[in-house]
Every structure is written in structure tokens, then in C-alpha cells.
Amino acid sequence: MEIHMALSKPIAPESLHDAPDIGQHYVECATENCNKNCQYYCNPCHRPMCEQCREEHFKNQATKNHEVVQYRQRTYQLPVEKCKDHPTKDIDMLCDECQVLLCSKCATANHRGHILTDLEAFYSERCKRCLEEIYKIHKYFLPTTQNLQKEIKEDATEIKIVLKDMRKIMKTEAETLKSLVDEMLSKNLEEADKVEESLIELLQSQDKTYSGYTSYLNDFIKELHGYLSPNDSLKLIIIAAKNLETQPIPDTSKPVLPIFTAGQYSKEVVSKLLGNIQISNTNPENRKIKPKEAVSIHLKPTVKQTKPSAEKQKLILSSSVTKIREFRVPAVGSACHLSMGKSGRLWVSDLWANLAEIDIEGNLLQKIRISFLGDNNGYHTVTRGGDLVYKDSNKKCIRRVTTDNKVIEFLKLGSWKPLSIYASLINGDILVGMKKNGKAKITRYRETGKEIQNILRETEGQELYRNPHYITENINGDICTSDIGKRAVVVVNKPGQRMFSYTGQNTEFHPYGICTDVLGHILVCDYDKWALFNSVHLLHQDGQFLCYVLTKEQGVQNPTSVCVDDENNLYVGHRDTNIVTVYKYLQ
Template identity: 50%
Template sequence: MATTSDEQAAGQHYLVCGIQDCQRNGQFYCNDCHQPMCEQCKDKHQKSPNNKNHDIVLYRQRKHRLPKEKCKLHPTKNVDIFCRECNTPLCLKCFLGKEHKGHEFDDLEEIYAEKYALWQGEFSKIQKNLLPTSEDLKTDIEEDVKEIQNIMESIRTSMKAEAESLKNLVDEVTSNKIKHTYTMEKSLLQMLKSQETTYNDYIKYLGKMSEKFQEYLSTTNQKLLSSNILKLKTIPETSKPVPPVFTAGQFNRDDVAKLLGRVNVPNTEPEKRKIQPMEAVSTPMKFTEKQMEQSKEKSDMKPTLSLSSSVTKVREYSVPGVDSAFHVSADKSGRLWASDDEGNLVLTDLQGNLLQKIKTTGEDDGFHTATQDRGLIYTDQDKKMIYRITPDTRITELIKTGDWTPVSIHSSRINGDILVGMREAKVTRYNNAGKEIQNIQRDNQGQELYKYPHYITENINGDICTSDWNKQAVVVVNKSGQHRFSYTGQGSRFSPYGICTDVLGHILVCEGLNNTVHLLDQDGGFLSFILSEQQGIRSPRGVCVDDENNLYVGQLNNKVTVYKNLE
């Protein structure tokens, strides 16, 4: 069985007092004796008359002992004195010699301790600041490498998609022109066929006339002389057709390049990487249990609702013809389209007067979108069709979505593309002519991105932002379809509805459970509750921003509120 001292030696994890036979914690240090001491031995040590001038400090504040070094002139002596004038270390025997008489001296141990502290400080800077900061900067650079690679790959994908879109447009235009040549050919051939029929009829006529002349020529002279002279019809006149002439288009490589997008490096000053200043380096604090509990309580608190001071309510009106305003779309003329969960879709003017009403199969989804030409595009879930309403209110079929049910739609302000959220959980991009050019369904790990993307919009950087009811999240992918982030609200539950973006790239989304409109930055960071019950908002559902950055919010009670100067 181990003894008590054996146990202490085996379990020792602190510095032991240097006084003989004392095993207590040596938390103090005598700079003159160069040994650690416990508190009891320190008191005894200071009470001795011989030690009354000894410098006793906390162990971590100790002076480091001068390493033993032999004098070059007196090999049996250790150096411990420093001659200022000669700038050289000396032993006691050198100090007493005539050569250094009258010189000024310093305690070599003091100089060593100062130098040690200085180098220790520099070493500490390396370990606590310079090295970690440099490693963080290196990691930051590695992340930038990945980001640049992703951005460039995204640009390449966008360029290919743009080129493919241009090719499709060229094929479409060429196909239409070729169809026109067949129409022209048909018309010319019909004209020639008519001329051919005319001469066939005339030839038959001449045959009949030839038979009559032969009959008369074979009769007696008396009968021939008594007959009237037959008159022949003249040959019908016709015109040769004027064949079409093909005029080749005038274009070159530069013309094609101008049609396509280009990649430029913005003329902006590069942002310098942040380097943590030395004075900001500190040892991590150790919190007490009470402080840790207070910190936990703060983290469990919901964020305080706040209204951006730049949002001012300018008007509010009830939309006629709908029971609620589940989705709103403002067009360029300031008119507003609004829809309810019964499929009623109405157009109103700035005063809320009803201009047009359509019955659709839409529900509580973002199933319509204003276009740049002051028209509207909307979905029909039952027919799996997308319709276009022209500015003069004519309705035409635009896209058939096949086996997929379109529930949300957005017309891009960047390039006119049409983004459609499908109930069976994907997002499809069509060009303005209705040709399918992209499908977004899974992330890089093969996981499904969506469950029910019932509202959709596009940000100024090309990001596709969807409000997904079943995932209880805002799901954002870049233009190439790569997942960027998902936002799940500020509480335990998040019920997202209408979503839009403003001219600064902010994302605004209605939240149904807590009667709020969330304001996010371009990267999904929560900025504030820009609207809440405190501002009279009740069950916000639809949201959009017009060309002047005015904010429209539709509510469950068919009211639409307009806010000015959103920044």
C-alpha cells in the first residue's frame, strides 16, 4: 500500500515548495534564493533577519535564474556581473581587478531577467497572436480560393446557359424564317399553277378551233364561201414570278460578343483582411456558474422587435374582389395585382379601385408575377399551365409544365427569365419565350433542396430565394443552382409566406405565426423585424417591392399596406 507521500508524488500536478520536506503547492518564488515556496514557508522565510530584503513574488512573476557560465579569464569562476563601459560579462575576480576599476556595473542576472521577459513577451506574441492570426488568414485565403473557384464555375455555367439561350433564340428565329420561305414558295407555286391551268384551257380551246377549221376546209366551195369567218382568241398574257432574294445578315464576332454577357473585375479597392490588433489579444475569461446561467438566459430570449426608421406607412386600403391578400405583385405603372386562397386574382389602381378580375385555380401561394412590360404571368395548377396577361388584358397560353404542378412564379428583372416553383419540389427556369433552360432540385450532396416552394423571387445577384412551407425555411441557391444558405427564423417555429428582395439585395419574408416581416441581408443574416404587430400588421402573407423601392404588404384580412422609402 502506498504511503501518503507516495500518493502525493504519484498524483502531483502542481509545483512543489522548494523548502526541504515540504510538499505543499509552491505558488510563490524567492528571486534571491531562486526557489518556489508555499505560503507557510514564504512567511517563515521573510521572518528570518537574513532574508528580510529578499524579493518574494508570485511564481509566474519570478525572475528567471541566470544560467551558469564560466569566466573566460578565470575558468573556475561563474560570470554574474556586467560592465557597462566594456559591454562584457565579468566574474567577481574580474570585478575586483584593476582593469575595470571605476567602471559602472549591472547585475547580470537583472539584465538576463529583463531580456528573458522581453523575449518571452515576443514569444507570447507569436503563440497567442501572430501565429493564430496568420493561420486564420491562411484559412481565410483557402476559403477565398474555394469561393473564387465556385464563383468562376458559376460564371462559366451562366455563360454556357446564356450562350445556349442565344443559340435557342437563333434556332427559333431561323425556324420561323424557314417557315416563311415555305409560305412564300407555296404562294409563288400557286400563282404558276394558275398560269399553267390558263394555258391548258387555251390549248384545249385551240384544239377545238382546229377541228372546226378542218371541218370547214373539207366542205364544198359554196358552203365555205357562205360561212362566217371564225375569230381566234388571243394568247392569254401571264407574268413571270419574281423570285425572292436572300440577303445575308451583317454580323461578326464582335457583334455576337456584344449580345452576350461579359466578365469584368469591378474597379473597387480590395478590402484588406482584418488583422487582430495586439492589444485585443487576451486570455479567454472563465465564467462563474452565475454568469454562465445569465448568458444562457440571454441566448434563450427572443430578439426585440424593431422597425427600421426608414420605413414610413403612406397608405392602406382593402382590395376589392378578394377575401385576403395572400400574394401581391406591383407592376411598372403602379397598379397592383392581388390574390386570395380561393383563386381570385384582381388588378387594382393606386386608390384600390377594381380594374380586372380573373378566376384561377391558385391557392395560398405566390402564383402570379408582374413583368417588365407591364403585363402579368400566372399559373394554373389544375391545368399545369402558365398564362400571360398582356398590358391590354389579353390572356394567352405561355408554358405547359407537363407532369409538374406550378405553384409559385417570378419574372426576373435581370434578364426576363421565368422562375417557377413546382409542388413536387423543384425550381425550373424558363426563358422569356417559355423554353425550359434549367432545373434545380438537389444540392451537391444529392439532398433534396425543397419540399414545397410556394413563394419564389430573385435577388440582385441572381440568387433564387424560395419560401418553403413544408421545410419551414427560406432556401436560397445561386444562379447555377448551388445551395447558399437556408434561413429558419428567430424562434422555435418559422412559418414563411411571401418573399421579395429590394434594390440593396435585402431579403424580406412574411412570417405567419408571429405576425412579422423579417429583413435579412444578402447572405441570410438576420437584420431586424422590419414590421410587426406593433405597427398594426396582422397575419402578413404577401409582400413585394416596386421599382421605386416602396414596400407592399398584403394581409389575411384583404388589406394591403404601402410603406415608403425602404432602405
Template identity: 50%
Template sequence: MDDSITYLNNLVKELHRCLSSTEPQKLLSEEKPNIQCITETTKPVTPGFTAGQCSKSDITQLLCKIHVPNSKAEKREIRPIENIYNTVKKPDMKQTMSLSVSVTKVREFNVPEVDCLFHVSLHQPNKLWISYSDGNLVQTDLQGNEVQKIKTNGGSEGYHTVTQDWDLIFTDRKKNVINMITQDDNITEFIKTGEWEPLSIHSSHINGDLLVGMNRKFEEAKVTRYNKTGKELQFIQRNNKGQKLYDMPHHITENINGDICTSDFNNTVVVMYKSGQYRFAYTGQKSGFRPSGICTDVLGHILVCDSDSVHLHDQDGQFLSLLLTRQQGVDIPCSVCVDDQSNLYVRGRTIHEHIESVQVSPVKIVIL
């Protein structure tokens, strides 16, 4: 077909050349173009389909077969979901945790001269940063020995966090700045938040970003994301319908899948996708839910303190259980965090008015 098309194009050019001649006598004397017949092409034959039949043996030869032995099914114990939810293995997980709601005393742990703890941040191995009512921020070891103390303008919010490089970062609500204390104990103003009052802060264990819960004149609230250098990357304030998401996000954390989890004074836990899209909200199992401290573990579970218990959820917001309650001897938990060894630190007090540690096997619950 290509050869035929080339031939016809050349023939057309030859005919146009003859027709454009201005000397008719010369045209008549010239040899006429040799016009050849075009070779016939073969018409394609469309294939047809004829329905057929196949047997089980034909399918078996192609796909093999499954043999089910003639035996009785194994009886398995049916357990409550709160006892088996965490048996699924997740990537990069050091060990599988199996939580139980039975609580036993492990050891005593006191923080001397501290009467009212509010927020706990994990520092280097075996060290904690603890804030309390008068604005002091104290670093202690796990025996309660004070390592250092600094004076801040913080309050009862989750206003301090520790970075991947073990630097302490805390907010100043009076000056609207975010401060950093490096390993050599230098304090610098890291980020200025303008007219927005920084309430809560969390340093991402995924990429080092800072998540900050903010409030402006008690009328507007948002969550802002900064990178390691203090550059603003994102802010989340309203949902896709233009409705406000927060009143006062006073505790904030991040899940292993990048979800942003906040406790708000509007008695709601708000969870957003990393992109800033609304994911879900949790308002408790009964009226009077007052969420405060919030954290997540290596499995993505969300733990949030209420006035009389610690609520446990999976990463999709499904309620699993009340981890600690007044019936188990724990009162007024308001801060919670988990370390890499699955030790769960809870700020609270016991009904018997002494500070102790309890264990939810094999996860340690340290009451501060």
C-alpha cells in the first residue's frame, strides 16, 4: 500500500506538470505518461467466535486444585476485641503488645516538690521534662531526681516537646514565640507566631516538623505546621464546608500514619489527615467528656486522658477500651506519653493519695 501511494503521488505530480505547460504542440509531441494498474489488496477476514464447552478436569489441569482434608475444625477461643486488637504485626515494630485491663503495682515514682503536674515530654533515655502549675519546667530522671529547671510562661497545656535531636522546644503564650533549648543549654527564640497565641506543640517523629495548636483572641483557633528551620508549611483551621475545627487545641500529637490528633476545649478529639482534610472526631463514651493529654503508640493507637480515665482507640478512631479508670485506683489523668519501649507515662494520682507506678502487662503505666 505504501508503494501504491508513492506511485500515485508521483503520477499526480507528472500530470500537473503536463497541464501547466504553455506550449500545446510540445505537450502533444511528448510521450504520454505510463499509467499502471494498482495492485489489488487482500481484504482482511474477520475472525469468528464459536462457543465451546469445558469440563472440571480441563480447569483442574489449567489451575490445579485445592484439597480439604476430612477432619474436624479446630476450636478456637473467642476473645474480646480489646484483648486481640493488637496482635496484628505492623512494620518496623520491635515487639507485639498485648494489653490487658488488669492493673498491678510495679514500683513507686515521686517527683519531689512538684504538687500539680500538667504535661510530660520524653527526653533522652531515662529522662523526662515535666511542667507544673507555676510555669516551671523540670527535667528529672526516672527516680524523680531533678536534673535541671527553667522558668516559663507555660500553663496547663501541652506546651513543650522534644525533637529528634533531643532539643527541648516550648511555647511562650505571653510573647507569642516558640523557644528552643539545645543540648548546650542555649535558649533561643525559634519561631514568632505574630498575633497567634501558641498553646500546644509536638515534634514529629516522622520528619521533624513542628505541629502547633494556636488561638487568637479566644475567637479563632488553628493548627500550624513548621519545618525544622521554622518555616511555615501549612495551617489547618476549617473543614471543607468552612466550619471551624477548633476552639482551643491545648494538646496535640501525630500518629504513625501522619494524622494530626488534637484535644480541644470543646470536649472533642479532632483527627485530621496530614493533608489537612477532616478525618474523624471523638466526643467520648458518655456526656462530660473532657479530653486533655493525648499521645499515640508504635501501633498507631490513640490514647487520650479524660477527667477520670484514659481512652484507647485504634488509628481509625474505633474505641477499644478504657485503659485506666477510677475503679483501678487512678484519678484525674491529664497527660500521657509512650516511649520506644512501650512504657506508658501518665500524669495522675491514686485514690489513696500517694504516687505509684502500675502496669498493664506488658506495658508499664507510670503514674506521676
């Protein structure tokens, strides 16, 4: 059995997610009477734990929804600092507008309405920033600088060889015309020595420059380590971000080698006979420094700064649902799936391989004709950066359409056929539902395309999915899936453990489009081609049925897609028409 221990050492790993903590130590499980090696970390509890204790943690009703991550991906705990004005309260917030540290009483008393940042998240982000910078130094700056110094030594060797060859030519010429060349030979040799001395002095100067830069990098590493110390934690918070950036590598130029021109044998032109050393007028060529972008560094998402959630807490379900407007989507025959983009833009797909992007007024912005026949699955999504991502069932891959309209193959799925896809707004991860040989799973990828998780079975070995054709993610990180094969909404937590399955309120439940809102509600379409139970269900995030938001009595026919915009408006798309209807259901 392979045992993963929280062992740290200053090496340069393949990616930051794989990077160990700096400072060599072993961490034991924090559970009482358990001395096993730590593999995981509960962020809400700030507790390291082994694999067995993690399983017990999830079984506990009080902690089953806690976020438990790999130890190296943990949230760093904020050192306790008491508020001077309220000694019983801990400092746990940063007022972005006033740039002061606060406790909860300070925030409500003097900073109401200001933008506040969770200090623990901010501190953890700065700790990770230091680790990222250390990682870049080990992975990029130090090796690149060492390579440049190696190149300087090679240049010095080449200069010596070239000048040695030139001397041989000079001496050969001089032997033939010994009586004529003694004086000129002496002069040329002296000139060659001066050129060599000048070039070597230049290279020695460059070498000293990079030696000094290497010393600076080592000192900067120590400085960054110092900021990670709990004793200096506040320095890390208040220090300017630019002071955490490594200074660029100094530029140097390669030496321009001299050229020797052989002379002609003639008494009158003795200087030409022996030749002379020439310094080229060519501008020095800068040494090639490997671009920093070539280093693969997976960064954690930045701390999101939001105003206090008083406005969110005021939102409740409205006693009645109000239709705000409806519009037809040009260039598509139906609205089988909706993906909300930036600035109110919306991507809509139909059954006939058409994808259309519209603006907030319903005007067509662009149209894409995909290479496979459209279907009734949630086969496209929009990333945090605004890129459209969609499946290609024929090629068994995922394609990305960048903001400058370039289509690239983003993920290859091998023999698995993609069904559905969703881009997380929490961390940017890509969730893909897929099938192969009667089996189904959901795979999580980083924004870079690195596969990091497969969700296939429950802990008891039972298969979680049969046909996961629509996916979304809730505000607590739960993955919510409409599985038409199981005729259920299957919800698992972030580690992939099943939380619940919702099978509807009638004997026939056909889950289609699914989304979540700012309160953690789950909204799912119940589409029946016989129009018996067409409706939109509203669930609590724990799986409890709350109400029918929309039913066929309210004019809803064949709903297959839903999404919620930034104004908490509900968009509903239909299988048999290109009309999208917008409702207000929260107040």
C-alpha cells in the first residue's frame, strides 16, 4: 500500500498542487489516541487527520458536509490576534475600504456597508502566494540563472579556443615571412591578448552579476519563509503585494567574437600579409532567458471580496412566481440547454447541432454549428473566464471556444463518451459526465485540463450513475446531477460521497436541466414527453422538496433547461420551442 505522508522538503515539484510545504516535518493525525500519519485536513475544524479518521468525520452528522482536502491543499489557519478595542473578540476581517483589521464588533459598529474580506482566507491566500513564489524560484529563477552561468562558462571556453586558433594562423603566416613579420607579429599578438582580456573581463563581470542575483534569490527565499512564520503573520497581511514578487533576471549580452583576416604575401603590405584582428560592429545578442510562462504553475483562486451577506439573507421564496419576459432565440429551433455567460449573455442549444449566443436583449451575437447531432443533454458550459466549453461526442473530446473565437481541443476522453459538462464558478474546475460500456462516471479536471478526480461508485461499491446528462455545482461544493437513467437527482459532496438522491413527487420523474441559486436551492426540470408532469422542482440543498416553482398550469410546456442570472432571475428553456421565459421567484 502506498502511504502519502505530510512530509515537506524544499524541492521543485511538477505543479504547485503537488508542491510540499516548506520546512521538513511529519504531521500526525490530530484525533485523540490516533498516531497515524496525516493525509488530509478539515478546513472548518483546522484539524489534520488520517484516512480512517476522515471517513469517520464524514459519517458524523455534525461534520459530514465539512470540506476535507489533501493536507498540502489546506487552508492556513489565521493566528489568533485579539482586538484592542474588543479584547474578547478575535481579529478576523479586513476592511478593504479603510485598510484596517477588524473583529466582528468593529465591523458592525464602524464599517457597516463596507467591503469586508475574510481575514483567514486572505491570510491563507498570502501564505500560498509565498509558497508559489518559492516554488517559482526553485522551478524557474534558480535553474534559469544557473543555466545562464553555465552558458557564460561555455562562451569563455569558446573564446579561448577561437583565439587559440587565430594565434596558430598568425604564427603560420609569420614562419613563412619571418624576416618581415617579427615586428608585426608582436603587435598582433599584443592586440589578440587585449581582445581576449577585454572579453574575459566582460564575461567575468556578467558572472558576478548573476552570482549577486543568485545571492539575492536565496535571501528573498529566507525573507518569504520569514513571512510564513506565525510571529510575523501580520507583516504578510499588510506588506505590499509588489514586495512579494521576485525581481526579474538581469539581462546580459553574449560576447561578439573577433574575426581574423589573413594578409597577402608582399613586402609592401606586410601588415596585410600577417592579417589583423577585427571586432565586429554587430550588436551583441541578448542571452535567451526561458519565458516564465513556460513554467507550469497551477494557482489557487484568489480571495473573493464581497459585501456582508445581509442582502443575500433577506432573499426568500416569493409567494408567487412572476413572469418578467420571454423572447425567441434566433438561429436555434429549440432551447434544450442554457449556459449563462458574462454580462447577461446566454448560450442556447437545440436538437439540431446549433449553438447560439445572445445578449441580454435576445439579439444574436454569434452562432456555432457543432460537428455532432445535438441532443437533450447539458453538453455546453461557460468558464469563469468567459470561454465556451462543449462536448464532441463523435471525437470523444471536449472543445473550448476562446473569447477570440478560436476552437481548440481541450480534453481527450479516450474511449469514454461525454454526456454533460459544467464549469465551476467556485474554483474553475471542469466537471464532465460520461459513459462507456454501460458504466457512467463524473470526472473533475483542473482549468489546465489535468484530471484530478473520478466519481464512479459509492463506498459500498454500488454505481452512482447510469446516465448523468445534466450537471451543476451548489454553493457548498456539492455536485448535483440529473440522471435520466436512474430517474433521480444524484447529489454527492466534493470528495464524491453520495449525500442523497431525489426521485420526484410522482411515480414518473424525468429529471433534465438543473441549476442552483444563491441560497443553495436546487432547481430541476421534470420533462415528460407526454406532458403529464411537466414542471420545475425546487429542493433544499439537503434534498428536501420545497415546492413546484413552475407547473403546466402556469403555461410551462416541455421544460428541459434552467439557469439563474446575477439578478436571481430564473431562465427556462423548452424542448419544442426556441422561446426562453424569464421568471422572478425570489424576493
